Amino acid sequence: MGLPSTRAEEAPLEASRARSELLTTQRSLRDARRGLGRDATNLEYVKNLVVQFLSLRPGSSEHASLVPVLATVLAFTDEDLAGRRAAARREAEASRGWFGAEAPPNPFLGLTQLAPAPRDRLDRAASPPAE
Secondary structure: OOOOOOHHHHHHHHHHHHHHHHHHHHHHHHHHHHHHHHHHHHHHHHHHHHHHHHHOOOOOHHHHHHHHHHHHHOOOOHHHHHHHHHHHHHHHHHHOOOOOOOOOOOHHHHOOOOOOOHHHHHHHHHOOOOO
């Protein structure tokens, strides 16, 4: 059997390719819609964390405990952390008054390393292990 030579013979091949593309596009669209639902949930989670963080008294243990959580969820880089620690040191030095009053400790001063961001953990779990 030779190669198709007329449009009539090529039509079934084209229809098959079009069906395959349609199925692939439909899967991609379905996956994207699922992702939007997850993103909305993640955004709600981040919003709740920020609201809770802002409602707590600076210097409290609860306030300090949310700093690494926020930094992880927002995927702070090492550079982000280093810059925030430097700013926290400057703020601490500037807040020392002549009469010895000190501001509450800044939770960024003790923050050195974070767990991987949640999305990174999911991506690694979905990928096959390296050999």
